[in-house]
Amino acid sequence: MIYFDNAATSWPKPPEVKEAMVRFMEEIGANPGRSGHLLSIEAARILYEARETLSKLFNIKDSSRIVFTLNATESINLALKGLLRPGDHIITSSIEHNSVMRPLRDLEKKGVELSVVPCSPKGELDSRDIKKKIQSRTRMIVLNHASNVTGTLLPVGEVGRMARKHSLLLLVDAAQTAGAYPIDMERDEIDLLAFTGHKSLYGPQGTGGLVIGERVNEKEMIPLKHGGTGSRSEFEEQPDFLPDRFESGTPNAVGIAGLLAGVRFVLKQGVESIRRHESHLIEKLIEGFKDIPQITLYGTAEMKDRIATLSFNIKNLSPSEVASLVEEEFGILCRPGLHCAPSAHRTIGTFPKGTVRFSLSTFTSDGEVKRSIEAVRHLLHQKD
Amino acid sequence: MVYGVILFPSTYFALRAEKKSKEKGLSVRLIPVPRHLSSDCGVCLRIFWEQRETIESLLKEEGVRMEGVHPME
Known part of the structure; x- marks a missing residue:
């Protein structure tokens, strides 16, 4: 076959991914960050190490700015719906996956204005075409790093520099590239990076994340979910700090144990x-x-x-x-x-x-x- | 030996504090937050009270957010 x-x-996975997940189920298994006992701390440590290891991979200074999600789709939804408001304008390319297009079409109905910049028949994007669409209400540019159909890379670094010059945010959908192509949040001037664990990071399905760059004010970003975080339990309001603000509910800790092993494998290779x-x-x-x-x-x-x-x-x-x-x-x-x-x-x-x-x-x-x-x-x- | 505890706004910072302290060879341990200090369900960092200033300044440098330092009874 x-x-x-x-x-x-991606399949197969490196053997250490399965081993890490088995080890989690056999020896840890508890709820991360929800208690002070040994196993809960050990589970929380897995999440912490996963954030630290991903920070090395993507060159992130502050690993608390990585929020775990189920996949790139959830990360993209969080970034778009969390930050865009009626009256805002957003620019994207014609080569996007429905993980970007569908939330954008939904936001369009709620008063967000959308410009879709055409790519060439080979899937190439000319960053000057993006520039032409920038207007006073433009808030964000969202692009995939590489298309899941054509495999063609988009010039995210170029667009990133342009976005900074115009005080716009750049959201990059790295579903197809994280682990397979170098990504540097600083160099490429990416503000929001959506990644998934189950492709080129060799983790299991149901793992992914959103990196929220320092130019994004997380306090103004609306969570997709509200609920228990293990922190500030005496308050009924959602915490305003990272990563807890966007991580309500018990996480997929066994999956993240696998993801950690996958990212370590990628860094080792x-x-x-x-x-x-x-x-x-x-x-x-x-x-x-x-x-x-x-x-x-x-x-x-x-x-x-x-x-x-x-x-x-x-x-x-x-x-x-x-x-x-x-x-x-x-x-x-x-x-x-x-x-x-x-x-x-x-x-x-x-x-x-x-x-x-x-x-x-x-x-x-x-x-x-x-x-x-x-x-x-x-x-x-x-x-x- | 007199112990103290450092409280944090979230588990993320408690783990970061533990790791950064241990990297410097400081003897610390994550323990459940004592009930009389907070009703929170998380963990805090137990330290030697005499090392509190060293640890606090180290953690500040490492971007760890703290919510208080208390002596342990």
Whole structure:
């Protein structure tokens, strides 16, 4: 079996992720920060260490500014709904996932004005097009770091610098890049970073977070949830400090134990080294496909501007047909269709049919890429 | 030996305080908040009372928010 659906959820995970979760269940198991006993402290320590370790990965000075969530979608919802008010204007790109588009369309109905800047058919964004949309009521820019459809990276650093110059906030959806591509909150001038644990950070599903940069006033940000935090229990009002303000209810501590092990794995491998390996593989895959006349490839061909996620289509076959054929005959597991990103597919001209998506990970081997190229060639041969 | 406790607004700061103190070789321990000091359900840092000034200034430097230092009876 070849697993090429890492852009949805990475698999396999490093063995230490499962071990950390088993250790948590067997030896810790208690509620973090809700009591003073040994096991509660030990559980809280896992969350603390996870924040510290993520701070190293993203270059964050104050780890209390990392708020744990279920996934990037929850983080994006928290940032957008927490900060935008009727009358505010926000700019995004046409290549976004529904995790950004749907909350924005909802906010639009509530009086937030939205500008969607078109990307090129390869999914590239010209930051000057963003600049043209800035107006007096613009409050924020939200962009994915790399598209889950095309794999094309967006120039977040450039936009970050522009956002600072105009006193705007930049929210980056790093679902596809955290762990697979270097992210530096300071260098890239990112104000809000939404990440998920279950993709390139190699943690379990149900883990993720929002990093709230120092330019964001957390006291003015409305939580999605209110409730118990283990702190200030004598008051019925929500705490106004981080991370408690946005972490009501018992967290997914066992998941975060797994996430911590995943992030440690990423730091041990090194993001640059993971990136080199994945770039090498996606280049091989693109090379293997590009001379086949029946195949259309999407996204940029520039390796430095893309991640290891590739969308393609085969002439006269629907994406779902291709996906079931490669699974049945060659054991390749991938994802066909719209990938929860209709706007991205409109941008690259593949709506409503979608594409076939092969997405790799640090555990993908040269042999798997080679076999998948042969499989697709074989499939075309059969169809002729 | 006389002990004291440092209270924090949240568990995050209690854990940060423990870690930063231990890194400096200071003998501290996280314990449940004594009932007479706060009705909060969290933890606080038990310290040696004579080291309170050293620890307080270290924690301030490390960005730890504190809610009070009390001698333990």
